[in-house]
Amino acid sequence: MTQELTTQELTTREFRNAAVIGAGTIGLSWTALFAGHGLTVRVTDPRPDLAEAVAAALDDFAPHLAARGLDVEGLADRVHVAADVAEAVRDADVVQENGPERVEFKKDLFAILVREAPAHALLLSSSSAIPSTAFTAELxxxxRVLIGHxxxxxxxxxxxxxxxxERTGEDAVQAAVDFYTRVGRTPVVERKEIPGFxxxxxxNVLSREAVHLVEQGVVTPQDLDRVMTxxxxxxxxxxxxxxxSHLGGGPGGYRHMAGHIGASMRQMWADLGTPSQNEEEQERLIEAVExxxxxxxxxxxxxxxxxxxxxxxxxxxxxxxxxxxxx
Structure with missing residues (x-):
C-alpha cells in the first residue's frame, strides 16, 4: 500500500506534470488545457494516429486558449506522446483518465495507475456516469482516486x-479542487455518489422532455433548440x-414563487412526458435532427x-x- 499523504502535502505541492490517459475528444481537450496552463503533459492512447491527433488538437485549440488569456507560445513543446500508460504516468503529479464507460475497464486501468504512478499522484477520472466506488473496491x-467529470x-x-x-480521502478532494482551480476550471464538490452525477x-431530464415534445409533434428539433438558446x-x-426562480418571485423571492405557482408547477411535473423511442420513433427523430x-x-x-x-x-x-x- 502506498503511503497516505497529509492534507498539507497534497494542497501545498505544485502540479507540474500531468498524464492524460485516453485521447478522444475529452482527453485531447484536457491535454490542450493542461499544457496551456504550463504543465508538462504526457498523453497515451492505443489509437494508431495518436501523434497526429494530438498535433491537430493543439493547433485547433490554441486560439481558444489564447482567447482566454493563456500564453500558447511553445504549447506543443509541453506535450509528449507516451508509448503506454506506465510511461505516461511515470513522473505524474496528476493523472486524468478518459477511458471507456465500462466498470471492468476502469477497474483494470486504475489498478495499473495505482501501481505505476508516483505515490503522491492524484488519480482522477473523467467518468460521466460511473461513480469511482464502482471501480475502486479492490484497490x-x-x-487518492475520485471523479473529475x-x-x-x-x-x-x-x-x-x-x-x-467511499474510500476517497478528504485530502484528495481538496487537492482536486486546488488542481482544477489551478487550470482555470470551476470545481464543484458533490458529496453523494449518484449515477450520472x-x-x-x-x-438528461431536459433531453427526455425535448425528445418527447418532438415525438408529439409539438416542435421540430431545430425550433426546440431555438427555444433553448x-x-x-x-x-x-x-x-x-x-x-x-428566486428572482422570478419578485421581492418575495423563492417563497413567493413557490406559493404563487407551486401547485401549477407540480401539476406540470406529473404531465411531463416519457418518450417511447421505439425503433420507428428513434429513426424519425434521427432523420429530423439530420x-x-x-x-x-x-x-x-x-x-x-x-x-x-x-x-x-x-x-x-x-x-x-x-x-x-x-x-
Missing part, C-alpha cells in the same frame, strides 16, 4: 464535478435554476459552437469585472 490505495469541451466549459468515492442528470440558455448561463443540421460538417458545427461559447465566456468575464469594480 489497495483508493484514497468535465463538460465538453473541458478546455472551454469551466465546470468540473468533483465526486469522491448532477450535470448529466439535469441534462433564446430563453433558458441565456438565463441559466447567468443565474441557474434556483436563483432564476435534416436540421446535416448540411454542415462536424467541424463546422463545432467551430460555431466554440466561437459562440467563447463569446459567452468573454461577456461573462466583462460582467464579473464590472461587478467587482462596483463593489
Amino acid at each position: 489497495d490505495d483508493a484514497g 468535465p463538460f465538453n469541451p473541458p478546455h472551454l466549459i469551466p465546470l468540473v464535478e468533483v465526486v469522491p468515492g 448532477v450535470g448529466n442528470r439535469l441534462q 433564446n430563453s433558458l440558455g441565456i438565463r441559466w448561463s447567468t443565474v441557474g435554476p434556483f436563483l432564476g 435534416k436540421a443540421y446535416g448540411s454542415s460538417t462536424y467541424s463546422e458545427l463545432t467551430e460555431t459552437r466554440d466561437r459562440r461559447q467563447l463569446a459567452v465566456l468573454s461577456a461573462l468575464d466583462r460582467a464579473d469585472k464590472a461587478d467587482k469594480e462596483e463593489n
